[in-house]
Amino acid sequence: MEVISNGVRSIGNHSDQEMENRNPKVRAVNLGGWLVTEGWIKPSLFDAIPNKDFLDGTxxxxxxxxxxxxxxxxxxxxxxxxxxxxxxxxxxxxxxxxxxxxxxxxxxxxxxxxxxxxxxxxxxxxxxxxxxxxxxxxxxxxxxxxxxxxxxxxxxxxxxxxxxxxxxxxxxxxxxxxxxxxxxxxxxxxxxxxxxxxxxxxxxxRLEGEFQVTNGLGPHKAPKVMREHWSTFIVEDDFKFVAENGLDAVRIPVGWWIASDPNPPPPYVGGSLAFLDSAFSWAEKYGLKVIIDLHAAPGSQNGWEHSSSRDGFREWGDTDDTIQQTLHVIEFLTSRYTKSPSLYAVDLLNEPLAEILPLETVTKYYRAGHNAVRKHSPTAYVIMSRVLGASGPELLLPVASGLDRTVVDTHNYVLFRTKFDTIQDNLDFIYKDKRAQLDRLATPDGPLTFVGEWAVEWTVNGATKEEYQKFAEAQQEVFGRATFGWAYWTLKCAKHHWSLEWMIKNGYIKL
CATH class of the missing domain: 2.80.10.50 (Trefoil (Acidic Fibroblast Growth Factor, subunit A))
Structure with missing residues (x-):
C-alpha cells in the first residue's frame, strides 16, 4: 500500500483539465461503513467485543x-x-x-x-x-x-x-x-x-458507531480488527466495479480523527489515512471523482452513531474549539489531496441537526469551511449539507450563493421522511414533492444542488422486484435533476436494498 504524505501522486491517465471538462454532474455511490463505522452496515465488526450489551451510549x-x-x-x-x-x-x-x-x-x-x-x-x-x-x-x-x-x-x-x-x-x-x-x-x-x-x-x-467499536474492543483488539476491516471491506476491485457500472464518483465518509493519524486520540485507531490515500490512487486509476465527506465532527454534530457520538449528545458547536478543530480537519484533507485530479468536492459537515444546533452556528462554520478549502484548492466544490430539522435546504441558499463553486446537499430518504404504505404514494411523493423541492433550489446564479444520499428502500411490505425497480427508476429520474448529481447510500451493506453492489448484481437497479 502506498502512503502519500503531501497529496496524492497521479497514477492514472486523467489530467486535471480532463477531469474539469467533464459534466459537473456526478452519479456517485457512498462508501459508507468503511472509514466511519456504522454497525448496521457491518454488524460482525462488533462480534469480538466482550460484554457488548454495554457499549458507550447505551x-x-x-x-x-x-x-x-x-x-x-x-x-x-x-x-x-x-x-x-x-x-x-x-x-x-x-x-x-x-x-x-x-x-x-x-x-x-x-x-x-x-x-x-x-x-x-x-x-x-x-x-x-x-x-x-x-x-x-x-x-x-x-x-x-x-x-x-x-x-x-x-x-x-x-x-x-x-x-x-x-x-x-x-x-x-x-x-x-x-x-x-x-x-x-x-x-x-x-x-x-x-x-x-x-x-x-x-x-x-444503543449506539454502534466508531467510538463504540473501538472503545468496546479496547486498545489491544481494536487495531487488529479495524485494520482488517479497512483492508477488506473496500478494495481496488470495488473502484473498478463502480467505474464499470455507470458511476463516475465516490463519496467517502471520514471522521475528524483521521487528521491525527497515525496517532489519533483514544479510543480511535490509527491507520485509516493510508486507506484514504489508496482510495484516491484507485479513483485516479479508474477515472473516478472523489467527494470527501466529513461525516463525524469532534463532539458530534447530531448525536447519532454515524457521527461517532459517544453517548447520543450533540456537543459540536458548543465551544469555538470544536469548530476550529473541524476547520483544521477540512484544511488538512484539502491540502493533502489538492494535487490529485480526482479531488472533486469537500463536504463540510454531514447532517447537522437543527433542533439541537443553532442555524447561525452552522452557517458561520460553512463560510469559514469554504475559506479553509479555498486556501488550498481553487477548484474543489464545497458542499454544504442541509440542516436537518430546519424548514428546508432553502435556508442555505443565502450563504451558499455568496460563495464560489458551492453545492447544497439535501439527503432524500423516502423511508425516513414518510410512512407511505402503497407503491403509488411513494412514487407520487418522488415525482411531485421531491421534484418540486429540487426545482425550487435551482435558483439562477445560486449554488448547485446535490442529493448526497438516497436508497431504494421504503415502508411498503411485500414489494416485488419489479416494484423496487420502478421505485429505483423514479428516484434516478427525479434526483437526476439535481444540478450537481446524486450519490447512492451505500456501496456495501448487510441490508440488501441499501447495498448498491447487491442491487446492481441482482438486477434491482440499472444505471
Missing part, C-alpha cells in the same frame, strides 16, 4: 424491585438520584441534544465491567462528597472514581441487576427519596423480590 433504565419505581436524576441532573419515577416523567425543558427522560442513564464504558452513568443534563452519577459519602447524586461534569460503577447481572435472569459503587458496596433504595451505596452483598444473597439492591434493567437505545 441507554438504560433501572426499576427498583422494592418500590416499583425507576431510578431518576432529580430535575434531570444537578441534584440527587431518587427512585420515584413512574416512567412517564418527561423533562419539562430538555437540554440541547436531549429528549431523554430523567430516568434514562447513558453509559460511558471504562472497560468491559466498569462504567459511568450520564444523565439528561449531562452530569454523571456518583457518590456525594459530604456526610457519609454514600448518597447517590448526579452533580459531577467530569467523572472520576466516585462516578464509577459495575453492573452485576443475575445469571438466571439477566434483566435483574445490582449496581456496585466505587466503595465496593451496592446501591440500595431506602425510600423513594433516598438511594445509597451501602448495601452488603455476596454470592449467597438470593435475588429476592424484597431485596432493596435489586433492579429490573431495561434497554431503551
Amino acid at each position: 441507554r438504560l433504565q433501572f426499576k427498583s424491585i422494592t418500590v416499583g419505581k425507576f431510578l431518576c436524576a432529580e430535575s434531570g441532573g444537578g441534584s440527587r438520584v431518587v427512585a420515584n419515577s413512574t416512567g412517564t416523567s418527561e423533562v419539562a425543558k430538555p437540554p440541547a441534544g436531549s429528549s431523554s427522560r430523567w430516568e434514562t442513564f447513558r453509559l460511558w464504558r471504562i472497560d468491559e465491567t466498569l462504567f459511568n452513568f450520564r444523565v439528561a443534563n449531562k452530569q454523571f452519577v456518583g457518590l456525594n462528597s459530604g456526610g457519609d459519602g454514600v448518597d447517590l447524586v448526579a452533580t459531577c461534569h467530569s467523572p472520576g472514581a466516585p462516578e464509577t460503577f459495575e453492573i452485576v447481572r443475575n445469571p438466571d435472569d439477566v434483566s435483574r441487576v445490582r449496581i456496585k459503587a466505587s466503595n465496593g458496596l451496592f446501591l440500595q433504595v431506602r425510600t423513594e427519596k433516598r438511594v445509597t451505596a451501602d448495601y452488603q452483598c455476596n454470592e449467597s444473597n438470593a435475588w429476592r423480590d424484597k431485596d432493596p439492591s435489586v433492579f429490573v434493567m431495561s434497554f431503551t437505545k
Whole structure:
C-alpha cells in the first residue's frame, strides 16, 4: 500500500483539465461503513467485543424491585438520584441534544465491567462528597472514581441487576427519596423480590458507531480488527466495479480523527489515512471523482452513531474549539489531496441537526469551511449539507450563493421522511414533492444542488422486484435533476436494498 504524505501522486491517465471538462454532474455511490463505522452496515465488526450489551451510549433504565419505581436524576441532573419515577416523567425543558427522560442513564464504558452513568443534563452519577459519602447524586461534569460503577447481572435472569459503587458496596433504595451505596452483598444473597439492591434493567437505545467499536474492543483488539476491516471491506476491485457500472464518483465518509493519524486520540485507531490515500490512487486509476465527506465532527454534530457520538449528545458547536478543530480537519484533507485530479468536492459537515444546533452556528462554520478549502484548492466544490430539522435546504441558499463553486446537499430518504404504505404514494411523493423541492433550489446564479444520499428502500411490505425497480427508476429520474448529481447510500451493506453492489448484481437497479 502506498502512503502519500503531501497529496496524492497521479497514477492514472486523467489530467486535471480532463477531469474539469467533464459534466459537473456526478452519479456517485457512498462508501459508507468503511472509514466511519456504522454497525448496521457491518454488524460482525462488533462480534469480538466482550460484554457488548454495554457499549458507550447505551441507554438504560433501572426499576427498583422494592418500590416499583425507576431510578431518576432529580430535575434531570444537578441534584440527587431518587427512585420515584413512574416512567412517564418527561423533562419539562430538555437540554440541547436531549429528549431523554430523567430516568434514562447513558453509559460511558471504562472497560468491559466498569462504567459511568450520564444523565439528561449531562452530569454523571456518583457518590456525594459530604456526610457519609454514600448518597447517590448526579452533580459531577467530569467523572472520576466516585462516578464509577459495575453492573452485576443475575445469571438466571439477566434483566435483574445490582449496581456496585466505587466503595465496593451496592446501591440500595431506602425510600423513594433516598438511594445509597451501602448495601452488603455476596454470592449467597438470593435475588429476592424484597431485596432493596435489586433492579429490573431495561434497554431503551444503543449506539454502534466508531467510538463504540473501538472503545468496546479496547486498545489491544481494536487495531487488529479495524485494520482488517479497512483492508477488506473496500478494495481496488470495488473502484473498478463502480467505474464499470455507470458511476463516475465516490463519496467517502471520514471522521475528524483521521487528521491525527497515525496517532489519533483514544479510543480511535490509527491507520485509516493510508486507506484514504489508496482510495484516491484507485479513483485516479479508474477515472473516478472523489467527494470527501466529513461525516463525524469532534463532539458530534447530531448525536447519532454515524457521527461517532459517544453517548447520543450533540456537543459540536458548543465551544469555538470544536469548530476550529473541524476547520483544521477540512484544511488538512484539502491540502493533502489538492494535487490529485480526482479531488472533486469537500463536504463540510454531514447532517447537522437543527433542533439541537443553532442555524447561525452552522452557517458561520460553512463560510469559514469554504475559506479553509479555498486556501488550498481553487477548484474543489464545497458542499454544504442541509440542516436537518430546519424548514428546508432553502435556508442555505443565502450563504451558499455568496460563495464560489458551492453545492447544497439535501439527503432524500423516502423511508425516513414518510410512512407511505402503497407503491403509488411513494412514487407520487418522488415525482411531485421531491421534484418540486429540487426545482425550487435551482435558483439562477445560486449554488448547485446535490442529493448526497438516497436508497431504494421504503415502508411498503411485500414489494416485488419489479416494484423496487420502478421505485429505483423514479428516484434516478427525479434526483437526476439535481444540478450537481446524486450519490447512492451505500456501496456495501448487510441490508440488501441499501447495498448498491447487491442491487446492481441482482438486477434491482440499472444505471
